[in-house]
Amino acid sequence: MESGRCGGTGELEEISRHPCYNEEAHRYFARMHLPVAPACNIQCRYCNRKFDCVNESRPGVVSEVLTPEQAAQKAVGVAAQLMQLSVVGIAGPGDPLANADRTFETFRKVRSRVPDVSLCLSTNGLTLMEHLDDIEELGIRHVTITINAIDPDIGSDIYSWVYDSGIRYEGREAAELLISRQLAGLKALCERGVLCKVNSVLIPGVNDTHLPAVSRTVKSLGAAIHNVTPLIVAPGSPYEQEGRRAPRPKELHALQEICGGEGMKIMRHCRQCRADAIGLLGQDRSADFTWEKIEQAPPLNPEAREQLQASLEEKVRQRMNRRRDRESRPSDDTQASRVMTTVAVASRGAGKVNLHFGHAQEFMIYESDGEVLKFIGIRKVQSYCHGRADCNGDKEETLREICSILKDCQVLLCSGIGDHPRKTLQCCGITPLVRKGDAEALILESAKYSNYFQNTPISKG
Template identity: 80%
Template sequence: MEEVSRHPCYSEEAHRYFARMHLPVAPACNIQCRYCNRKFDCVNESRPGVVSEVLSPEQADKKVKGVAAQLMQLSVVGIAGPGDPLANADRTFETFRKIRSSVPGVNLCLSTNGLTLLQHLDEIEELGIKHVTLTINAIDPKIGSRVYAWVVENGVRYEGKEAAELLISRQLAGLKALSERGVLCKINSVLIPGVNDAHLPEVSKAVKSLGAALHNVTPLIVAPGSQYEQEGQRAPRPKELHALQESCGREGMKIMRHCRQCRADAIGLLGQDRSADFTWENIEQAPPLNLEAREQLQTQLEEKIRQRRLRREERNGSSAEISEASSARRFVIRVAVATRGSGKVNLHFGHAREFLVYESDGQTVSLLGVRKVQSYCHGRAECNGDKEATLREIGSILKDCQILLCSGIGDHPRKQLQRAGIVPIVRSGDVEQLILESFRYSYYFQNNLFRKDDVT
């Protein structure tokens, strides 16, 4: 718990308050995934492997200091691409050494495909890198050969099943070695319908046995120009992702559900990429780094998280009676939430580019995942016009939800969502508290428990 208390990727609680920064210092990659096509200059795409510019270690260090001086809740600095950090080991570790010296106290995080991981265990331990993410999409080489086009090691190119066997053996050995050294490992797996969907529960069971702390199953994003795009490979639907996450969770593994599949140059809270705010002009004008003020704020944020947990425990006790009744009737609700972060309902429906989807039985509130959407309103005074297709798409993506919580919504989208069976409720405040209130209303109406005065 101590190791993840400030890491927004490893802790669902921390992601509401603490920020991360990805440094794009690693352009080269030693494998080719069939879903990947890295572009270094596409500012309008939000997916792994995409960056606006590749930085030198010196530039990265300067940028981290400028961001840390202004974004006081920055707690994690990671290197995740745009290629593979360990295929660019010299640049990656030089960057980490500079940051360790200039911004002490920040957590260092590394993401890798694992091909050369065994060669760098000592450097990872020496630098105090306590969090490593491994992308493992298969442990069966036959299935892996449908995910990876090729693997290159020491100038030799491997393809097909031979490539997958080499990569998988290195990944599993690297995971075991890291776990034995006390490094927390998160496993990322891309859900590819018809390829590895039935296989991922086996992956989850295997990585848990080797010491993985967290499994993050993410939906396939078919990159433009990738082999999968050319083959017509489809992305999974939300219900497929949720079912697969549930299946993996039954193997006893802790499942991450708040992943945003960030760009390799993302900055800020998860779901709030502020990389465009930190231009070089902004970095040049940054105030001096105040380490004491940073630590003070982050300690206060940890206390907020502690208080949230206490309030949740109190609510659980007061909701036990209705939860027991609802469990007997198998009554649960699913709620979509528009939020800017901090555990609050604080975003207008029209501005949301994603919705957090929760499920509640009246006592507990569980995050099921994140649903990406195209925002309904792009800032114009009149947003209805030609937005019908966008509204229908949002309704389709959220069709399993009974309620939508937001800080505001126009009359037209409100009526359209109601026709789709989704009830928009305009409220602001704590996400979990409002979901439990929504559950109580839904339960009473469903079971005809309201008196006339209650309805009024």
């Protein structure tokens, strides 16, 4: 079997509407997580059970745990109103396969009532081998496995315990059991043609130098994509008590570059979503879909859904083709003299610069020399203002934190910005540009100007 399979024609069709597997699709297609799985069979040292935390870290937080019937009702109501909903997944708040009956009952109900959505499962992989037939029978085509280590000695620093078949394992023994099950499950799923994404939490001082080996191993077993995410330390967790820190953006980017350097497809647009998230990545709308709104939802209209999604899929294909065209262009003699400009983009989605600086809770980071464009990743921030259009507040601490997070960026694109944050960013070497429109075109334009000024000699006369 060919390893690192993502990229074939059939596979591209399967990810064309999946926002997590396809960087371009996440601008247009929405996903929905159904929180039906409260129990977990492992204890990660970055997790705190009081916060209903899934093995993938803080994303496990949910507002309420649903029954399978409630989950199916909510899926129908959301699909009827959110026409770009293309994926329904179960990711917690515990481990879905530690709650296998609830998980698979939910999937069966969703499959019968909203047949046009793709089903997606996230798991720590401990009991994956027991459920291969269920996954195949239900047509679950996308499975994410969180694999933080392939060395039990390193794993013993990540997992406090593993509970399997009535026995609690600790230390190296626990890690060895979990890792062996994860790798066996990944291999078996890939052999059955299921598209697998591997998530790995980057933990500085624990597995930071080890994750390239994890990436090589999962690629050899057939994983389609590797998602290296930054550690989020849950309040009250062992890691918080030990004083563990989250990785810095440059550390995450450097490791992603290493893991992707040997041909592994790397996910860079992950938002580390909650287990009850709804909407586009980075734009959680779960609060919009109350039970009152679900009950008032219009009947499901499969024809209208397919018409809209087909048009969105065409936009995804066009963006992918443009990116391939840019990447395949032969280099010219001046390329060596071009300087890569790092650009931060404030966006509500759809590939547009359409968000005010003060309202941004994340920035999309790109590098470009005016010809080539490369997506680097997502950087989350605390929004500078809450509701005020001019954002000329006195939130100096928040503004300093944003400047620190974006300190390697030369340009920031947004739809608006107040005078005070504008001046502060400029003092930090970041040029805010107020623009609206297609993000890629604006990034290339700003990078060309940056290259021009950096390569134009200053006149002496």
